[in-house]
């Protein structure tokens with residue numbers, strides 16, 4: 001079994017720690033505190049509780065809401081309702097399979113709440129988070145405290161407070177992170193009502209004849225030029241201070257994409273590739289795709305249209321899209337603060353803070369991007385927190401696995417311009433087969449998928465606290 005060989009937490013140190021900042025918070029030796037019940041915190045709490053330790057879970061909602069959350073539910077999805085592609089050619093597909101194999105609560109709930117979305121794992125958001133909430137609340141080993149934590153508690157703690165960590169806790173984190181936590185903004189896309197979409201202009205299709213789960217709004221050149229001019233004008237009305245900020249490439253506002261050039265949206269979220277317009281039999285000049293948001297299909301979000309435009313301007317821009325000329329916007333796009341640590345400077349691949357090994361971080365705060373990545377790092381942080389509580393070494397999954405690749409990247413990336421990272425194939429070692437010069441992506445990725453899943457399952461099988469589900473991958477030999 002591969003594992004990081006350091007930072008077991010000595011209990012003598014535990015005894016010397018400061019008294020608790022929150023009255024009534026008294027973690028014992030077999031107790032782990034988890035702060036935040038989002039994607040990562042819910043997963044961390046269940047992983048630790050399933051490993052047999054007592055968990056105290058703090059969640060500040062609904063007493064104190066974040067700017068993006070709307071409910072009191074745990075693991076609320078604040079923007080898209082997709083956990084990414086499931087195929088064995090997709091890096092997210094591998095991470096999903098790894099998480100399923102160790103009984104991830106987020107993956108279980110996602111499968112129960114899934115909606116049709118081509119090759120992606122999309123969910124009905126309310127039933128998804130209701131299901132996670134139920135599983136966390138019903139676990140006998142978890143005590144939920146619905147309050148904001150404003151100081152770091154004593155004892156072994158997983159901090160999973162996400163991109164919208166409350167200001168008070170962010171301040172409390174500064175001394176242990178050396179003030180090296182950063183913040184910037186990213187954006188959510190508008191959602192429109194299905195019955196306001198003109199289906200005489202829009203058409204249902206998936207790219208390259210994949211299942212027709214998307215609604216596509218096609219544009220000819222003149223329509224695109226009008227749309228582009230409007231978005232340029234709208235951008236000039238919007239306060240400019242956010243433009244100096246850095247964005248995740250995968251969540252860049254559409255107006256920022258447009259600022260980079262006339263054709264940039266057409267080569268990004270508005271790409272027409274693989275979409276035959278039934279009216280012309282050809283690919284349009286540009287396309288806006290809509291993805292189903294709720295089980296009934298009454299709400300559809302504009303794919304890749306995260307935006308911080310003022311709401312009046314947003315409406316003008318959206319209604320210039322053919323098929324959306326009368327669109328009713330049921331949720332406007334917004335931009336939000338994002339808090340994360342400079343992971344390579346601060347954390348080990350076990351997700352412990354190097355200088356404060358009793359503290360573990362997970363989710364966006366740990367420098368990951370994405371729902372699935374947050375959940376997966378939550379699972380590892382919870383598992384390692386439980387190991388520390390039992391006096392065992394914390395571990396790192398194998399490097400061939402997607403989770404192993406991700407946490408190794410967090411601990412070892414270039415700290416200078418560190419930006420949150422999501423799952424991708426470059427995180428795991430490349431694959432070569434003896435006697436073959438070069439494998440194409442389509443050939444190689446399913447093999448990397450099997451290699452990663454086999455390695456992960458073998459590693460997880462060695463963890464006494466984890467039940468690894470039988471089944472995939474196939475028994476055929478995987479090249480190393």
Ligand SMILES: Cc1cc2nc3c(=O)[nH]c(=O)nc-3n(C[C@H](O)[C@H](O)[C@H](O)COP(=O)(O)OP(=O)(O)OC[C@H]3O[C@@H](n4cnc5c(N)ncnc54)[C@H](O)[C@@H]3O)c2cc1C
Nearest residue numbers: 036038039040060079080149161162166363364370371374
């Ligand atoms: C606006 C926005 C849109 C996003 N869109 C997407 C997307 O479309 N797809 C995607 O994959 N990812 C998206 N992300 C990024 C990321 O995947 C999600 O934010 C994800 O929810 C992060 O999981 P997490 O567990 O780190 O944080 P969260 O899920 O936000 O969980 C953190 C929890 O901690 C609680 N909390 C905060 N401070 C305290 C405190 N002091 N005491 C107690 N509780 C506290 C919060 O209330 C929250 O419930 C988006 C992020 C933002 C901000």
